[in-house]
Amino acid sequence: MNNRIEKLLGLMENKGIETVIVTDPKNMHYYSGFYKGEGYAVISRSKHFIVTDSRYTEYAESVCKGFEVADISEHKPSDFVSENALVGFEDKSISYDKYVNLAKQIDNLTPVGDMLIAPREIKDDDEIKSIRKAVTIADDAFSHICSYITKGMTEKEVAAEIDCYMKKHGAEDSSFSTIAAAGERGSLPHAIPSERTLKTGDLVVMDFGCIVDGYCSDMTRTVAVGDISSECEKIYNTVLEAQLSALKSIKAGALACDVDNVARNIIDSLYPKRFGHALGHSVGLDIHEAPNLSPKNSCPLKTNNVVTVEPGIYIPGLCGVRIEDLVVVGDDGCDILTKSPKQIIAVG
Ligand SMILES: [Mn+2]
Incomplete structure (x- = not known):
């Protein structure tokens, strides 16, 4: 048995x-x-x-x-x-x-x-091993897409290339419909990739993951097409600071709502009401599992919970920025599975 x-x-x-x-x-x-x-x-x-x-x-x-x-x-x-x-x-x-x-x-x-x-909710070693593989494939897909993207490419082309790369490199499938949202479309947190083409000055939000042994990964990076405005840069850096601070606050025993708050306070102080969703969710056989990192969840995190940390800022008509890693909760901190760089990358 x-x-x-x-x-x-x-x-x-x-x-x-x-x-x-x-x-x-x-x-x-x-x-x-x-x-x-x-x-x-x-x-x-x-x-x-x-x-x-x-x-x-x-x-x-x-x-x-x-x-x-x-x-x-x-x-x-x-x-x-x-x-x-x-x-x-x-x-x-x-x-x-x-x-x-x-x-x-x-x-x-x-x-x-x-x-x-x-x-x-608590993953064993085999489950974490599978998730780790799914994260690595997604990380590799990100590094591939950064060199693949050119101005004039559509969001749909970007999303399709990410999906194709992950499948060619060992994924069973994507873990959800890949998001690629450029410029003002980035303010839709769950944008459906469209025919919109990438232009200089766009921030492009890419949210994707894949499945290995039935286990999902989930990551988001936001890249710049050429030079971006100083306002977009400030938004990006605010999200990054919120994300890094929230990561530092994660360990077994930390309350999920407190971790959410670390990121939310940083964003709200500069961009009130522009971070509408929860900070994160657990990932496993399902792409969205419990426990969530949300203001409503006052339960303590447990060792070997696997959660996303994905703050965002969404400004209608201008842009969206989201940065998301997948982490394993540990006794004294967390193991960040996602290895892709987080400083802003200019592509195209
Ligand atoms: Mn997610």
Whole structure:
């Protein structure tokens, strides 16, 4: 039995839950190794099942150690549940349709809340190794794109080149839709790359990451096309100072909201209300996981949380700047995985 299942069985026992029906694909991956397949898993004290169709049977049998593979066309969830057992379901992610179907068959359903997701907040060595690989590929993509960008290129071309580079260099995929936003479009924190061409004086925000072994990376750099205005430079340096200061404040035990505040105070003193989003989020099998570095999260960070640190300033009509690293929280500080330079780089 793997450690993750063992830990989960302990959590289930505390709540008197005998069986959990796992429907979230990322949780299926985390607990059984079943990656990108369809179906569901059933985890009970004595037996574990992957219930899937013929497209994934052979795969599941080879990777899901300790699980029996059952054909979804021959079974219904109630086949795997003993009578009167309390059965946990994933209330935060199951579709209403699937829930109704489950509730028709099983009387004693109970929502599991964060029970399956919470252990994922602390990464083990293998997970960090995979994330590190995904970070390195993204770092290499950044250094490539800096020498590739020319004036007149569109945001779409920049984003496509980053995606292509990451895939050619070992990534399974991008971890989200790559953002490339030039000049005034940089004020849209989640801009969709457009036909806008890069011009001298633009700041270009590039936010991207990739997936290795199912694990995501996430980074942002903002570069200058030729010379930029002194106002843009001041904005850039403010974000950089906020980012570096927040990094210094990260360690196990630091409150997430306090870390957010370190960056927010620096930005708000010069550019009030121009930093609208949270400072960061955790990253793992999902690109956005808990815990967040946000003003609303007063929980302490824990060793081996993997979080982004990504302050930004967004000025409509002028520009946006965001600088983002991925870090592993340690006992006395943090290990900054992202190695790309952060002083302003002129490209094109
Ligand atoms: Mn991010």
